[in-house]
Amino acid sequence: MSLFKRRKPLFDWNDADLVMASLGGDRDAFCTIVTRYQNLLCALAYSAVGDLKHSEDIAQETFIEAWKKLDTLRDPEKLKSWLCGIVRFKASHFRRKEVTQPATDAHALDDYEHELPAQGKIEDDLISAQEQALLWQALEKMPDTYREPLILFYREQCSIEHVANQLELSEDTVKQRLSRGRKLLQQAMVNFVEDTLAKSKQGTALTLSVLIAIKDIAPAIKIATFGAGAAKAGSIFKWTAMLATLAAFAGIVSSYFGIRAALDQSRTKRERRSVILVTLLYFVFTFIYIIGMVSLEHFARVSTQQNIDNTKIYAIASQFFVALLITSYIVITVKMHSAMRRIRMQERLFYPEAFQAPADQIGSKQREYKSRICIAGAPLFHFRFGMPEDGDKPLVAWVAGGSHAYGLLFAWGGVAIAPISVGIVSVGIISIGAVGAGLLGMGTIGIGAIGFGASAIGYKAYGSFSALGWESAASGGFSIAREAALGAIPFAEQINNEQAADIASLALFYQSSIWMLSAITFFVVVPAILYAHMVRKRLGKK
Incomplete structure (x- = not known):
């Protein structure tokens, strides 16, 4: 099976798939919803208010409100009923608001004899004001029960089966109501009603209007429920964004105290310049990564909107930026420690007066x-607070902290290896870092059986910018996996549907989100603050 299997055309998706994609910000998916149900909503609105122009406005308002409040839809499979409920409410509100009901009562037929057709939309031009008045006079006295199926039947020029499906009625019921509706019309008006309603059928104009209207409206990212035992569909977009934001904030706090500690350890201008240079290198490569990922996601979305099938290229390119960031972090970290040892040795030789303090x-x-x-031959705690010196060996303890720390239980530092590890580069069962690799890897780049981060790589991967998973991937950007992918730009066998949500274990992810928030905050921020405080206290900095 192909890792980059392209998703099937949007028009082949069911309602639940389209709702889930829309919750992730996919405007193309939502416009497919508009195309699918615009005629139904316009027909129901027209049946209620009796004016073609106002019925289109009401339908458009319905779709815009649906986009804003899509997160309130409890069962995406009931999308059609939900939309019908909104349009009926808006039509009822319109009729109450329009006390004079101009479209219904204002003009007699004679008043239109010398009026020109409206010069608005193309669809409006096809039906003159006189024809609209005559059409509504033929339909106005008919009960809604008969008027809705009759309007829908001729408006879409479709089968009884389709009308029954749209109105969620049995075919026999539709046949009876159409028969009764026809009898209620004067025979002389039947052909006219059929022709004029057919002319009013919606084309692409309403879809474009809705697309323009929702362009600058943020998509709903709240929880959407697929039913009993199903995953909470919108949670991945909400919680990955929240966790990524907190991780970034925690990283900034940790970086600040890490830089402060490194400057406190420095004794000469050269050492301080080296600390600042290394810090800038980390930020430069992080900035390149962020700009690259944001740009690729933008280009991929534009390509999808323009029906250009090259999103696979952008997805592959996104993983190049991930690999670049991983490589840069590892190389900078390893070379930094080596360089700082060499610089410290040279500075001791040329500036001995800077190293007279006992510390x-x-x-x-x-x-x-x-x-x-x-315990078992290893100290319980071992921390190193000074800058790396030539000849320093990695720290080994149950709880270790320093430039190179190997913990039998916990390690914190530049390079940290332990069952629970936190560092710039960390390896362990649970690891948190700029590059965190382990059974559960979290960080800017999270690598593991379960990977979580700005970019994630793992058997199950959850990322903000991208997720590359063997089994499943979930991300607000690129999601690439063999079996299941959830996200704005997904590639897998199952994408953006309930089955994909089940495979990706979104329910479990949602339940463990608070735990991950707490872990990132505690294990990243707290050690950085304590370490910086001890460095300043022990090395005599005020």
């Missing part, structure tokens, strides 16, 4: 804290 002597106890309690 700056090699072997000083102020540079490290090592607990006397040992």
Whole structure:
């Protein structure tokens, strides 16, 4: 099976699929909904208010309100009934508001004899004001029960079966109501009603109007429920955005205290310049990654809207930017520690006066804290607070913290390896970092059996910008997987449907979101603050 299997045409999607895609911000999916139900809503609105122009306005307002409040739809499979309910409410409100009811009562037929047809939309030009008045006079006295199926039948020029499906009635009921409706019309008016209603059928104009109207309206990203036991469809978009935002905020806080600690460890101008340079390198590559991902997602959306099938190229390119960020973080981190050792050795040689304080002597106890309690031959705690020196070995303890920290339980530092690890590059069962790799990997780039981050790679991947999963992927941007993908730009066997949501375990993700919020906040921010505080205290910085 192909990793990049392209999604099927939107017109082949069912209502639930279109709703879910729309919740993710896919305006093309929503416009497919508009195309699918515009005639039905215009027919129901016209049946209620008796004016073609106003019926179109009411239908358009219905679709715009549906876009804004799509997250309130509890069962996406009942989309049609939900839309019909909105349009009937709006039509009823219109009739109450229009006390004089100009479209219904204002003009007799003689008043239109010398009037020209309206010069608005093309559809309006096809039916003169006189014809509209005559048409509505023929239909006005008919009960809604008979008027709705009659209008829909001739307006769409469709079968009884289709009318029954649209109005959710049995075919026998539709036949009876059409028969009774025809009898209520004078025979002389039947042909005229059929012809004029056929002329009023909607084309692409309403779809375009709705698309323009919703262009600048943010899509609903609240929870949509598919039924008992089903995943909460919109939650992935809401929670990945929230978690990514918190992760970014936590990263900024951690970076601030990390930079402060590094500057406190510095003793010469060269060392301080090196710290600033390395920090800038991290930010430059992060900025390149963000700009690249945002641009590729924009180009992919534009290509989809223009029916240009090259989104696969953008999806592949997005993973190039992910690989670039991973490589840059690892290379900078490894070379940084090597370079800082070399610079410290040189600065000690050329500027010995900068290292006269007791805390700056090699072997000083102020540079490290090592607990006397040992378990299985390893100290319970071991932290290093000074800048890396030539000859320093990685710290090994149950709980370790420093430039290179290996923890039997927990590790924090530049490179951290432990069952629970937090660092610029971290590896463990649960790992959090700029690059976090483990059974559960979280961070800017999360890699693991379950990966979560701005970009995620894993068996199950949940990302903000992109997700690359073996089984499933869920993302607000590119989602690439073998079996199931949820997102704005998905590639998989199952995409943006309930089956995909089940495979991606969205319900489990939703339930564990609070836990991940707490883990990111505690394990990233707290160690950074404590470490920076201890560096300043032990190395004599005020």
